[in-house]
Structure formats: structure tokens, C-alpha cells
Amino acid sequence: MIIKTPIIPIKQTFAKVDAPHDLHLEAICIFAATGFFLDQDTYWKDEVVLPAASICELDADGVLQSVTPWFTWEPTPSSMSFDAALDAFSELFKTITAEQIGKKPVILPLSGGLDSRTQAIVLKALGADVHAYSYEFENGYPETKIAEQIAQQCDFPFSSFKIPSGYLWNQIDALADMNGCYSDFCSPRQLAVLEELKKMPGVFSLGHWGDVLFDDMGVSKNLTLDEQTDVVIQKIVKRGGLDFAQTLWDTWDLEGDFKAYFYTRVRDLLKKINIPEDANTQIRAFKSLYWAPRWTSINLAVFEAAHPISLPYYDDRMCAFISSLPEAFLAGRRLQIAYIKKHSPELAQLTWDFYHPLNLYTYTNYKKKSGFGYRALNSLRYRAKLAMGKTVIQRNWELQFLGDENDAALKGYLFSEDLETLVPKAVTETIYKQFKTGDSLLYAHRVGMLLVFSVWASNFNNSWIGSD
Incomplete structure (x- = not known):
């Protein structure tokens, strides 16, 4: 079977690969850091997502055989005004x-x-x-x-x-x-x-x-590959995400260091795109291929x-x-x-x-x-509301995680037996306590990802999701 994926796919299309049916813990760590899976990664080592802008060949059992890009983001400049x-x-x-x-x-x-x-x-x-x-x-x-x-x-x-x-x-x-x-x-x-x-x-x-x-990516056109890698990581990592991913990496006793692994993965993907003319073009291509x-x-x-x-x-x-x-x-x-x-x-x-x-x-x-x-007026309006004791909601998680009723629902997921199959209770307890007593903005992403892991462990763990 041949599947041609769009330049920016609207849906994930899953395929099998020849690998053990084990959790892809390294990929899950990247998911924990960024809020999305990178490249073709999924929760499982023997399951992948077909890449964007590619012609993919699958055998009769749905096992991916080959991938051939049919579009690249390399500039095709015209002389138009x-x-x-x-x-x-x-x-x-x-x-x-x-x-x-x-x-x-x-x-x-x-x-x-x-x-x-x-x-x-x-x-x-x-x-x-x-x-x-x-x-x-x-x-x-x-x-x-x-x-x-x-x-x-x-x-x-x-x-x-x-x-x-x-x-x-x-x-x-x-x-x-x-x-x-x-x-x-x-x-x-x-x-x-x-x-x-x-x-x-x-x-x-x-x-x-x-x-x-x-839009451009707001960077100098002459950034080196390493500098581009740093920029991309800054753009895609959520607040507190690197530390959270490193915690999971250490908890699962994975080989090496998460940050080094993550850096290498991003750098290799950027290098593969290979648009030397302008770092803005290359970073846009990365985001369109892997983030969108x-x-x-x-x-x-x-x-x-x-x-x-x-x-x-x-x-x-x-x-x-x-x-x-x-x-x-x-x-x-x-x-x-x-x-x-x-x-x-x-x-x-x-x-x-x-x-x-x-x-x-x-x-x-x-x-x-x-x-x-x-600029000052916009800042003063926000501060004035705070001074008057008004709640100023800026982020969706504040509506879902703050307050007694939300907290009770959240704890029901964070401290479930399902989540403990993936993340030790001690790790969850530490993150939850830091969220409640420390900088909630710094720990909100970690709490949100723990919630995802809990629901996933309850609904999908040990099951084969298959192809959309």
C-alpha cells in the first residue's frame, strides 16, 4: 500500500515497524518536555506516525517499508516583486x-x-x-x-x-x-x-x-546549526519541560542524559532539512514538518x-x-x-x-x-485588577486546575493507580506539592502532562491504537 502524506498533515497516520512492543520512554520524555511527540515517535517502539510530505510504502500487514519525501521546504525563489x-x-x-x-x-x-x-x-x-x-x-x-x-x-x-x-x-x-x-x-x-x-x-x-x-522566525539569517538548534529548543520546550523530562529520564533509568539526547535529535532533524540560505527559512521548515x-x-x-x-x-x-x-x-x-x-x-x-x-x-x-x-497602560490594567482582588485568568489551565472543585478532580487522576504504572507516586507527589505551594506557572505544564499520562494509562496502555 502506498500513502502520500500532505505537506502539513491534518491527521496522524499510524504504521507498524519491526521493533519490540515496548514503551518508547525516550520519546515520552520529549513529549513531556514539549507537549508533542517528535518526528515519527509514538508511545510505542513498534508504532510510528507517517512523516509529512512523504510517499510511504507499507506491506500487507501495515509495516512501514520505505519513506520518500515528495516535497522539501527548500526555497524556490522567483523574481516577482x-x-x-x-x-x-x-x-x-x-x-x-x-x-x-x-x-x-x-x-x-x-x-x-x-x-x-x-x-x-x-x-x-x-x-x-x-x-x-x-x-x-x-x-x-x-x-x-x-x-x-x-x-x-x-x-x-x-x-x-x-x-x-x-x-x-x-x-x-x-x-x-x-x-x-x-x-x-x-x-x-x-x-x-x-x-x-x-x-x-x-x-x-x-x-x-x-x-x-x-512571518519570519525573528533570528539572524546566518545562525549556525548549533545556534538554530538552541533557538528551536527554546521555541518548542514548555516552561519547566526540560527539568520534568530529565526527572522522568532519571526515574526510568535511561542511558545517558535527556538534554544531550534531545539536543541531538533536534539538531539531526535540522541538519536533514539543510537550508543554508537563511536560518528563518530552515526553522520555519522544522516547525512545519514536526510541530504543525x-x-x-x-x-x-x-x-x-x-x-x-x-x-x-x-x-x-x-x-x-x-x-x-x-x-x-x-x-x-x-x-x-x-x-x-x-x-x-x-x-x-x-x-x-x-x-x-x-x-x-x-x-x-x-x-x-x-x-x-x-505598554505601560496594558500592564497597569492587569496590575489594577490584581490589586482589587480580582482573578485575572490568562491561561486555560488556570480554569481547570485552580480552586477546590478542580483540585479534587485533578487529584483523582494524578493519584490514580493507572498513572503509577508509568510514573512513580513519589514523583507525582513532589510535582503536585510544588504546583500547590510554589510557582504554579512553573509547574503547570508538568501537572498537565501527568494528567495526560494518567488518562493514557487508563485508556490506551497495552492496547494497539492502529491507523486512523
């Missing part, structure tokens, strides 16, 4: 979106950023029947305000949702079935409003990965539990187009900003949340001396 590139992007984006949505109604998640704003423009131009929505954390930043303004400008019906505290516990097993325990459980906050989303007819138009494709399909794509299954999904930025043609552009066209979101300004100056005048309260015409002032007042 920026204006020509903008026109080419505009036409390609419209074509892809039209093909993906067909004649169906469209459900559009909106934020205050650029990717969904760009989608809103093309969907309005296509005359699509769009219902937009956004959500924000209970007692959190009012994220839906800008999204609603975008919807109003486009004449889209709009729904605003609050992500409530503790929604996870009644749906955690369903989420485990959706993502196979290949991601943390706090990232897909759309789970909280899944039943409401099911009531909206149509197909999702999702803006995932636009922020990576249409193994982290970003995983929880797309939550959207699919409600309706079919479409992802214009995932399209093979869009990826190939990105490879044809100079980094200068992508750096600082230049192409997307120009697109919005050209096709909808009204939307360009709305606040860009990353540079609140500035817009696409004024955001460059944010980091200048003239923007000091804006």
Missing part, C-alpha cells in the same frame, strides 16, 4: 478558500489577530454564508471585543462564548478519544463550547498555521467532532507558494498586513490585539518610545 507576490497570494488564497468551502455555510472562529481577519476578507469577497464566533476566558481578557468588531464590519452574524471553569472534567475521556492523548488537555478550549458549535450548520474555516507561514502535524493538528479533531473542517493555510499549494517567496516578503507579517490594508482598510483600522490598542497602520509605534504609554 512584492506587489506581484501580493496579487498572487490574493488569488491563491481566494481559490483555495472557495474550493475548500464549496457552497456550504461557513463557521469562522475570529480573534483579534491577522489570520482569521484575512479569512474574513476573502469569505466576504466570496459571498459566503458566514457565522463568526469567538470566546474568552471567564474572568479573563475581553478577547471577543475585536472579533465582534471584525464580524460587524463584514456583516457576519456573531456569537460570543465564555470558557468556564472546570469544563474539562466532564469531557476528558471524550477528548482523549479525539486526540489519542497526543496533546495536553488544556489547549483545545473549543471543547468547552463544542455543543454550541454543533448547533451552527456548515464547515469550519480555520486559520491554523498562518502565523508561522507568514504533531501538535497543532492534533486537536483539530475537536472541531471535527462538530463539523467538517477546512484549513486554507495547510493547503499544499499555499506551502509551495511560501517556498517561492523571499524572507523579506514574509518578515513581520508584511504580506498579510498588505493584504488586509489593500482589500479592507476598515479591518486594518481595527486594533491588532498583539499591539493593543494600535492597529495595522500604527502598530510599528508600539515598541518605540512613543509606544511606552500603551
Whole structure:
């Protein structure tokens, strides 16, 4: 059997390899550090995920025989001007979106950023029947305000949702079935409003990965391979993740040192990509090959539990187009900003949340001396709420792990016999105590991963997941 995987796969496709049916503890350590499995790794040594952008041959028993890349992220530069590139992007984006949505109604998640704003423009131009929505954390930043303004400008019906505290516990097993325990459980906050989303007819138009494709990586083009490795590790490792992974590595008495193993794995993957022209291009390629399909794509299954999904930025043609552009066209979101300004100056005048309260015409002032007042004001607003004794929710895990009811549910998983089959109770107790009495932000990722391990050990351990 021959399987050709997309440049950025939406789903994991599993295959067997000739190896013992043992836990792949080294791979699990990387998962503990980053929140996603690296390359083709899974929980098991005899199970792999087919790599992105590859032609894969499997035998009749589903054992992987060979892998041949059919696309590389190596630049294919053209001589087009920026204006020509903008026109080419505009036409390609419209074509892809039209093909993906067909004649169906469209459900559009909106934020205050650029990717969904760009989608809103093309969907309005296509005359699509769009219902937009956004959500924000209970007692959190009012994220839906800008999204609603975008919807109003486009004449889209709009729904605003609050992500409530503790929604996870009644749906955690369903989420485990959706993502196979290949991601943390706090990232897909759309789970909280899944039943409401099911009531909206149509197909999702999702803006995932636009922020990576249409930006540089913020590094010098001349970074050495070792320097790139350091940058990638800094980008993908979660807070406290390296120490957590090293703890598991030592607990499981694995040979050598985790950090050395991890560094070598990342460096080898970067070396294999081999784009010497610009470190930004190479790091984008790494993220698209190994981060997008193994982290970003995983929880797309939550959207699919409600309706079919479409992802214009995932399209093979869009990826190939990105490879044809100079980094200068992508750096600082230049192409997307120009697109919005050209096709909808009204939307360009709305606040860009990353540079609140500035817009696409004024955001460059944010980091200048003239923007000091804006930066200070944003900080003061947050501090004022804290001073008034108000809870300010900034992260989804705070809604799931903090408070007595959440704590009781969390402890039920962390101190289960299932988790003890993978992580000794003493390790869990230490991490939990540090989370409760120390810097909760530093230990939240470790607690979240222990929760994933507990649910995985209960639902999937010693079972063969097989192919999607």
C-alpha cells in the first residue's frame, strides 16, 4: 500500500515497524518536555506516525517499508516583486478558500489577530454564508471585543462564548478519544463550547498555521546549526519541560542524559532539512514538518467532532507558494498586513490585539518610545485588577486546575493507580506539592502532562491504537 502524506498533515497516520512492543520512554520524555511527540515517535517502539510530505510504502500487514519525501521546504525563489507576490497570494488564497468551502455555510472562529481577519476578507469577497464566533476566558481578557468588531464590519452574524471553569472534567475521556492523548488537555478550549458549535450548520474555516507561514522566525539569517538548534529548543520546550523530562529520564533509568539526547535529535532533524540560505527559512521548515502535524493538528479533531473542517493555510499549494517567496516578503507579517490594508482598510483600522490598542497602520509605534504609554497602560490594567482582588485568568489551565472543585478532580487522576504504572507516586507527589505551594506557572505544564499520562494509562496502555 502506498500513502502520500500532505505537506502539513491534518491527521496522524499510524504504521507498524519491526521493533519490540515496548514503551518508547525516550520519546515520552520529549513529549513531556514539549507537549508533542517528535518526528515519527509514538508511545510505542513498534508504532510510528507517517512523516509529512512523504510517499510511504507499507506491506500487507501495515509495516512501514520505505519513506520518500515528495516535497522539501527548500526555497524556490522567483523574481516577482512584492506587489506581484501580493496579487498572487490574493488569488491563491481566494481559490483555495472557495474550493475548500464549496457552497456550504461557513463557521469562522475570529480573534483579534491577522489570520482569521484575512479569512474574513476573502469569505466576504466570496459571498459566503458566514457565522463568526469567538470566546474568552471567564474572568479573563475581553478577547471577543475585536472579533465582534471584525464580524460587524463584514456583516457576519456573531456569537460570543465564555470558557468556564472546570469544563474539562466532564469531557476528558471524550477528548482523549479525539486526540489519542497526543496533546495536553488544556489547549483545545473549543471543547468547552463544542455543543454550541454543533448547533451552527456548515464547515469550519480555520486559520491554523498562518502565523508561522507568514512571518519570519525573528533570528539572524546566518545562525549556525548549533545556534538554530538552541533557538528551536527554546521555541518548542514548555516552561519547566526540560527539568520534568530529565526527572522522568532519571526515574526510568535511561542511558545517558535527556538534554544531550534531545539536543541531538533536534539538531539531526535540522541538519536533514539543510537550508543554508537563511536560518528563518530552515526553522520555519522544522516547525512545519514536526510541530504543525504533531501538535497543532492534533486537536483539530475537536472541531471535527462538530463539523467538517477546512484549513486554507495547510493547503499544499499555499506551502509551495511560501517556498517561492523571499524572507523579506514574509518578515513581520508584511504580506498579510498588505493584504488586509489593500482589500479592507476598515479591518486594518481595527486594533491588532498583539499591539493593543494600535492597529495595522500604527502598530510599528508600539515598541518605540512613543509606544511606552500603551505598554505601560496594558500592564497597569492587569496590575489594577490584581490589586482589587480580582482573578485575572490568562491561561486555560488556570480554569481547570485552580480552586477546590478542580483540585479534587485533578487529584483523582494524578493519584490514580493507572498513572503509577508509568510514573512513580513519589514523583507525582513532589510535582503536585510544588504546583500547590510554589510557582504554579512553573509547574503547570508538568501537572498537565501527568494528567495526560494518567488518562493514557487508563485508556490506551497495552492496547494497539492502529491507523486512523
